[in-house]
């Protein structure tokens with residue numbers, strides 16, 4: 001094996017990295033050595049936490065609210081998903097003009113090492129895992145799979161066991177007071193989008209007139225985002241579908257399963273599953289002396 005990597009062994013062996021062989025070691029090595037730029041903005045999340053929403057907001061704020069370009073160039077190209085399994089977005093990101101807006105779901109421990117010296121801006125978005133998991137499930141149902149629809153109970157138990165959800169959120173929560181990190185939540189975006197747009201705008205060092213902020217808030221409304229073809233995952237879907245067809249893992253479609261609400265788990269999860277998740281979370285809260293509310297409304 002090559003001796004080039006600095007990625008801790010425990011992460012290379014982590015379920016997250018092994019899952020579906022999505023992140024082969026060569027790819028993780030390249031990501032670890034990735035050229036971070038000081039003027040990058042990174043959007044870092046667990047899946048289904050409002051990543052797309054935040055990417056569109058940040059990209060527009062950084063690009064003089066260029067709605068024409070936002071309409072004409074898909075978000076996947078304006079704000080690429082670094083570790084995207086189906087094509088080489090690492091090279092794509094390398095060639096992208098500054099200021100880049102990079103999306104990643106990688107946990108803190110395997111982010112490019114330069115992130116800690118170049119100190120790009122990072123926006124971390126958290127969400128109640130119950131709703132994020134329900135969102136993943138709804139997305140999964142739209143997968144055109146060769147396999148049957150997964151067993152719901154098992155699907156959620158696997159997420160609890162393998163997603164590393166809190167191992168992803170908590171280290172960023174700890175770092176939230178760094179100047180280059182903004183830690184927000186889906187719940188905050190839902191409860192006062194305008195206030196959050198202003199907060200992100202300020203974090204990015206930008207300033208716009210109130211009428212422009214109001215138009216951006218309208219552009220980012222659920223209705224508009226759901227219908228926004230430029231923010232759908234169409235290209236990603238096509239690429240994944242092509243790449244994984246042979247492997248019998250078929251990709252997701254577009255934004256159609258989006259519901260855009262807080263608390264979707266209350267309708268969609270059995271009391272047994274909610275209890276299972278509560279029990280799992282309790283171990284973190286006891287250890288960290290925190291509550292879910294502390295994290296979602298920090």
Ligand code: A3P
Pocket residue numbers: 045046047048049050051052053131134135136138220221222223225226257258259260261264
């Ligand atoms: P739901 O599936 O619960 O509806 P990601 O981009 O990280 O995959 O997150 C997708 C989730 O963000 C979906 O959640 C989607 O509805 C939600 N979302 C995207 N844009 C939104 C908006 N403008 N308002 C509310 N929720 C939004």
